[in-house]
Amino acid sequence: MEIRFSAHGAYYHHYHIVWIPKYRKAILKDELKAFIEQRLFDIEQYHPEVEIETYKVQIDHVHVVMIVPPKYSVSSIVGKIKANSSRAIRKQFPWLKATRNK
Numbered sequence: 001m002e003i004r005f006s007a008h009g010a011y012y013h014h015y016h017i018v019w020i021p022k023y024r025k026a027i028l029k030d031e032l033k034a035f036i037e038q039r040l041f042d043i044e045q046y047h048p049e050v051e052i053e054t055y056k057v058q059i060d061h062v063h064v065v066m067i068v069p070p071k072y073s074v075s076s077i078v079g080k081i082k083a084n085s086s087r088a089i090r091k092q093f094p095w096l097k098a099t100r101n102k
Contacts, residue, residue: 004069016065021060026060035092037055040055040064040081040085042081042085050068050072052064053066
């Protein structure tokens, strides 16, 4: 247990976040899985206080345990991760658009 300190307090906030592709399709494999693993840590570039402790990309969902300081809402950080990774994934893997409606 590592207590972290901010300017006006101390905190120990670990969040276990799970998200899935639409309709829980089993598409998170091979090069898409590697791409997601690489892009998860982009949030630390923009918000250095946010730290991803562990993650696991499985075939139909993603698990992330992260530390989010109290000055950020968890939903805004997760929203930024999902928005940025979704945009990059759709650009890098155009075949996902074809599987969206199937």
